Amino acid sequence: MDHISHDQNFDRTTHNHGRTYITLGWIFAITSIFLLPFVFGPLGIAMGLIAKSKGAQGKRVITFSIVFAIIGLLLQAITITFFRTFLGVMTIIY
Numbered sequence: 247m248d249h250i251s252h253d254q255n256f257d258r259t260t261h262n263h264g265r266t267y268i269t270l271g272w273i274f275a276i277t278s279i280f281l282l283p284f285v286f287g288p289l290g291i292a293m294g295l296i297a298k299s300k301g302a303q304g305k306r307v308i309t310f311s312i313v314f315a316i317i318g319l320l321l322q323a324i325t326i327t328f329f330r331t332f333l334g335v336m337t338i339i340y
Contacts, residue, residue: 264300264301267296271297274289275311287314288315289311290310
């Protein structure tokens, strides 16, 4: 009887860890739109892959991390171009 209860606790713990990685993946994916997409995008992908290895559904997090990182890179390029062209401000990122 103890063996069955141990297995159920193990499954519950594994599921909760997968859910934690999914949550972190979404946080990193959304953050990649606004801040350092080349850092937070891959972090979101990594969290999705880890969640998937833990048995959770990580495919959406992986997909949206890629999409949001691309959107973040485009927004960053537009912002840098705007500041350089219209305001004549030199930026740190070239």
